[in-house]
Amino acid sequence: MQISRKKYLCTLCETEVFKETNHYNEIYSKCKKCKNDILICIEDNALNKRKELEDSNNIAFKRIIFYNYNVELDKDYDEYQKLVTHLYSKNYKCFSCFDMKTFRWNYLKEKHNNSIMIYKPNTFKNQYIGLGIRLHDWYERITFNSKLKIGYYLED
Numbered sequence: 215m216q217i218s219r220k221k222y223l224c225t226l227c228e229t230e231v232f233k234e235t236n237h238y239n240e241i242y243s244k245c246k247k248c249k250n251d252i253l254i255c256i257e258d259n260a261l262n263k264r265k266e267l268e269d270s271n272n273i274a275f276k277r278i279i280f281y282n283y284n285v286e287l288d289k290d291y292d293e294y295q296k297l298v299t300h301l302y303s304k305n306y307k308c309f310s311c312f313d314m315k316t317f318r319w320n321y322l323k324e325k326h327n328n329s330i331m332i333y334k335p336n337t338f339k340n341q342y343i344g345l346g347i348r349l350h351d352w353y354e355r356i357t358f359n360s361k362l363k364i365g366y367y368l369e370d
């Protein structure tokens with residue numbers, strides 16, 4: 215596809231910008247107004263494509279549950295152990311990484327604190343594609359303080 219000027223929307227603060235791209239998907243480019251860097255295309259073609267996807271029944275909704283424990287504290291330790299047992303019982307594998315891009319976190323928490331729509335639910339085993347973002351069954355941030363357990367998991 216040819217490169218052309220297209221209208222994009224910041225997924226957090228909803229500022230509109232124009233970008234030169236050769237497709238109608240999301241792009242990872244810094245918003246001028248906020249720290250977010252997931253921009254979605256809002257040209258008619260892009261909106262129609264998303265509408266088609268949503269109408270195709272190839273979507274699912276998951277609840278997204280955030281957690282934040284300090285396992286040095288007895289209460290948090292117990293709750294975290296319970297959570298991990300629960301997630302292993304669902305055969306979830308923890309996806310952990312250094313979260314250099316906290317915007318994703320902000321984006322998820324601010325925009326999807328409750329439920330999130332997933333496109334093509336069966337594409338990958340432990341991963342899903344949501345609007346503008348890749349999601350995991352169970353995600354945990356690697357922190358410099360290993361006592362801090364910060365992450366999210368998905369439930370049907």
Ligand SMILES: [Zn+2]
Nearest residue numbers: 224227245248
């Ligand atoms: Zn923004």
